[in-house]
Amino acid sequence: MKKIYLDYAATTPADPRVVKAMLPFLAEKFGNTMSLHALGQEAKLALENSRQIIADFINAKPKEIIFTGSATESNNTALKGIAFANKQKGNHIIISSIEHPCIMESAKWLKLQGFEITKLPVDKYGLVNSVDVKKAIKSHTILVSVMHASNEIGTIEPIAEIGKICKDAGVYFHTDASQSFGKIPIDVKKMNIDLLTASSHKIYGPKGAGLLYIGNGVKIEPLLHGGGQENGMRSSTINLASIVGFAKAVEIYKKGFKKENSRLIKLRDKLIKSVLKIKGSHLNGPPLPAGRQAKNRLSNNANFWFEFIEGESLVMQLDLHGIECSTGSACSSVKLEPSYTLLACGLKPQDAHGSLRISLGRQTTEKDINYLLKVLPKIIKQLRLMSPFKNEKK
Amino acid sequence: MKKNNNICGGLYTQKVLETFKNPHNYGKIKNADGVGKVGNIVCGDVMWLYIKVEKNKKGEEIIKDIKFETFGCVAAISTSSTITDLAKGKTISQALKIEKNDVIKKLGGLPFIKYHCSVLAVDALIEAVYDYFLKNKKKISQDLQKKHEKIQKEKEIIEKRYEKWA
Numbered sequence: 001m002k003k004i005y006l007d008y009a010a011t012t013p014a015d016p017r018v019v020k021a022m023l024p025f026l027a028e029k030f031g032n033t034m035s036l037h038a039l040g041q042e043a044k045l046a047l048e049n050s051r052q053i054i055a056d057f058i059n060a061k062p063k064e065i066i067f068t069g070s071a072t073e074s075n076n077t078a079l080k081g082i083a084f085a086n087k088q089k090g091n092h093i094i095i096s097s098i099e100h101p102c103i104m105e106s107a108k109w110l111k112l113q114g115f116e117i118t119k120l121p122v123d124k125y126g127l128v129n130s131v132d133v134k135k136a137i138k139s140h141t142i143l144v145s146v147m148h149a150s151n152e153i154g155t156i157e158p159i160a161e162i163g164k165i166c167k168d169a170g171v172y173f174h175t176d177a178s179q180s181f182g183k184i185p186i187d188v189k190k191m192n193i194d195l196l197t198a199s200s201h202k203i204y205g206p207k208g209a210g211l212l213y214i215g216n217g218v219k220i221e222p223l224l225h226g227g228g229q230e231n232g233m234r235s236s237t238i239n240l241a242s243i244v245g246f247a248k249a250v251e252i253y254k255k256g257f258k259k260e261n262s263r264l265i266k267l268r269d270k271l272i273k274s275v276l277k278i279k280g281s282h283l284n285g286p287p288l289p290a291g292r293q294a295k296n297r298l299s300n301n302a303n304f305w306f307e308f309i310e311g312e313s314l315v316m317q318l319d320l321h322g323i324e325c326s327t328g329s330a331c332s333s334v335k336l337e338p339s340y341t342l343l344a345c346g347l348k349p350q351d352a353h354g355s356l357r358i359s360l361g362r363q364t365t366e367k368d369i370n371y372l373l374k375v376l377p378k379i380i381k382q383l384r385l386m387s388p389f390k391n392e393k394k
Numbered sequence: 395m396k397k398n399n400n401i402c403g404g405l406y407t408q409k410v411l412e413t414f415k416n417p418h419n420y421g422k423i424k425n426a427d428g429v430g431k432v433g434n435i436v437c438g439d440v441m442w443l444y445i446k447v448e449k450n451k452k453g454e455e456i457i458k459d460i461k462f463e464t465f466g467c468v469a470a471i472s473t474s475s476t477i478t479d480l481a482k483g484k485t486i487s488q489a490l491k492i493e494k495n496d497v498i499k500k501l502g503g504l505p506f507i508k509y510h511c512s513v514l515a516v517d518a519l520i521e522a523v524y525d526y527f528l529k530n531k532k533k534i535s536q537d538l539q540k541k542h543e544k545i546q547k548e549k550e551i552i553e554k555r556y557e558k559w560a
Binding site: 308309310312313316317320338349350353385386387388389390 | 406411414415417420421431435436438439440441442462463464465466467468470471556
């Protein structure tokens with residue numbers, strides 16, 4: 001059976017050009033960037049070259065970029081690092097209520113350490129209101145962290161507005177750009193971003209590489225202490241092959257992201273319009289205005305909920321038909337609770353259980369979407385036949 | 395797929411997936427003799443079980459027909475189908491002896507976090523029989539009464555836990 005991968009928000013396959021760029025750094029140019037000999041210095045050069053490419057991409061200086069092992073690590077470093085370095089200023093941190101679990105859990109842990117956490121509400125489309133940010137900032141606030149785009153429902157947050165508010169208030173602003181990096185142009189200076197997280201494996205780079213942009217002068221503590229790599233901010237032997245791959249993935253994005261974005265938007269809008277024709281189906285996240293493109297929505301994200309159906313059953317039935325997608329997020333697949341993102345958008349728990357996230361990517365074709373549109377209504381019909389609620393009115 | 399049938403996709407056994415793909419006995423029985431409704435929609439699993447009771451040649455009451463309607467995950471649908479297979483044609487007293495482990499065994503195993511689905515299936519059958527007995531003013535054994543009360547109590551606890559969400 002042909003497999004159709006529609007879970008690009010979970011992870012992406014490494015681009016062959018990325019793999020090719022990485023290979024020499026595994027066995028041949030295996031040096032440690034901290035070594036003084038030529039082999040080590042060759043590695044160091046490759047590392048700094050990668051840093052330059054990525055820094056240019058978001059209008060940062062190379063020394064403002066540190067490489068980490070994952071977006072989770074970057075987000076942990078941002079929250080905990082800022083919290084512990086700025087204790088004398090205050091203990092209040094503001095996040096949104098739809099952040100990725102690595103922000104949520106870091107905030108929860110910081111609360112246990114005595115920090116005060118405010119979770120900003122979102123509207124029914126998952127949007128944070130920048131006015132709420134302004135209202136939430138107190139004299140002892142040290143950090144605001146709002147994601148650039150939602151991993152679940154694709155909502156693009158007004159981070160430039162929030163950045164401006166934070167700058168005016170003298171509070172650090174961090175954004176988790178794991179889902180948007182590469183897909184939406186980012187200028188950390190213009191957008192007043194102090195810290196930014198991005199990940200390699202979401203943009204056809206390898207797993208095991210993430211980055212944290214830390215603006216010049218930002219006071220922050222490292223999570224990992226040791227040999228002093230990454231300007232003392234992230235001790236660990238450099239995972240050079242993955243970082244080189246990450247930089248290559250960025251280079252590829254630089255060239256083609258505009259064209260690819262408009263291709264994805266076309267496919268996404270066709271998908272959304274067609275799925276919404278299925279009875280009892282609803283769109284999560286920003287709406288699709290008639291005749292226009294969805295505003296504030298990631299180019300590759302579609303998220304639905306279907307009446308009387310449970311999401312896991314839907315995902316597994318699709319998988320049995322060769323279509324790979326997910327319920328709320330890949331991380332939620334082993335948890336039993338409904339998605340907190342959807343609950344924050346005002347969905348009832350029973351409705352949030354019936355959600356399906358379809359995320360498109362480079363290999364997605366119109367044929368794939370057509371196949372999905374052929375299979376999905378049949379599966380929904382079968383699952384509804386089994387459901388005790390099928391005769392209820394919504 | 396390797397011979398090891400216990401792991402498929404890291405989560406479900408091959409047998410669970412087969413059952414999920416082609417579940418038996420789903421739908422509603424009109425004029426059912428007993429209905430068991432368990433689970434909570436807020437938690438994401440609701441199971442309704444319908445039974446039709448008849449007497450066999452020996453004059454014992456048997457579960458002549460059984461069907462389920464389930465809103466839930468792969469495990470919930472698979473255990474629903476399995477409990478109908480296990481109970482169909484059995485005498486009521488035999489059916490009441492079905493345990494969660496019988497369901498799990500028939501499915502070649504369940505992930506630990508989905509064990510509650512097998513409990514749900516067994517509970518639904520107990521509730522369906524209880525409902526049948528109650529409707530027909532039959533004598534309810536102490537054991538069945540206890541089980542029914544336990545199921546109801548757990549239902550209340552869960553409902554209370556999710557009150558803020560409902």
